[in-house]
Amino acid sequence: MNRQHSKTGSLTVTVFVFPGVRLLDVTGPIEVFASANEFGGHYRVQIASEDGAEVITSAGTRLSADLSVDDVREPCDVLVIPGGPEWETLIKDDAFLDVVRQLNEKARCTASVCTGAFLLAAAGLLDGRRATTHWRHSRQLALRFPSVQVESDDIFVRDGHMMTSAGVSAGIDLSLALVEDHYGAEVARAVAKDMVVFMQRPGGQSQFSVRSRAPHTRHEMLRGVLDAVAENPGAHHTLPAMARRAGVSVRHVTRLFYEEVGTTPARYVEQVRLEAAQVMLETGDDPMPVVAQRTGFGSPESLRRAFVRHLGVTPGAFRASFRTTGAGTNDSVSEAVAP
Known part of the structure; x- marks a missing residue:
């Protein structure tokens, strides 16, 4: 305008x-x-x-x-x-x-x-x-x-x-x-x-959305894979590993993800790991290397890239924004309104 x-x-x-x-x-x-x-x-x-x-x-x-x-x-x-x-x-x-x-x-x-x-x-x-x-x-x-x-x-x-x-x-x-x-x-x-x-x-609405639950699926073999990822995001969830867990080929499990979840296996795993990291940052004081390891990102840098790519903010900024309103602290608010 x-x-x-x-x-x-x-x-x-x-x-x-x-x-x-x-x-x-x-x-x-x-x-x-x-x-x-x-x-x-x-x-x-x-x-x-x-x-x-x-x-x-x-x-x-x-x-x-x-x-x-x-x-x-x-x-x-x-x-x-x-x-x-x-x-x-x-x-x-x-x-x-x-x-x-x-x-x-x-x-x-x-x-x-x-x-x-x-x-x-x-x-x-x-x-x-x-x-x-x-x-x-x-x-x-x-x-x-x-x-x-x-x-x-x-x-x-x-x-x-x-x-x-x-x-x-x-x-x-x-x-x-x-x-x-x-x-x-x-x-x-x-x-x-x-x-x-x-x-x-900073960031968009994704950082405010409710945690997504494992999507509904008609296939029990895929349900087991989705549940395993949700229960332990930090585990080894490569495409071959998920295919073995489901008892089907890599090609078949990829097709099931597209049809039932609407995304690729890798993107689904990253989304679950991202949400797990959000919970850890909101509710705990674990250092970034621990958060990265427990949620499957491996390193703080990989964690940071995922946050910036999906949420538009760094993990540190996310933690600072969502842990507290800041009531009772003496921290300056100048950074929040700076250009």
């Missing part, structure tokens, strides 16, 4: 709210734009509900609206479409989707937060576009809307005038990107520091 607004021009942000909306999906972006106004930005934020009445969020908090959707007559620079736990009901409500389309027509940029992507997709606004949503729902988005190219690991995705972001707090990341578009990196950096958040957080 080109920075086409002057630094003195006022930009209008319209946030659409509805009953059951997730509170942080709304307040996260609003805080970013409000904070930007303290550092040279000029945003005017307005909250719109379908009829102009207050709504009750999924947290039970009441949110007042500034105006109704029909009162949004002038084009806005940014339209924020938040999500909510009841998205499955909302995407079947044709009248509600018409409201989303109506608002989009008056927006220079439309941005969704979390499951708000489902509302845009159901309204047909993401057809043929790249998009993302909360990692827990990305598969559903892809299945329900095959015309949408789902980028499941991205924190936010921009495709033309449409932007989508991952779960809840990712709305902050998306909003910071918009501030940078509108007023430059210095203003966005000042907002990030003020809110004590990453200007650009």
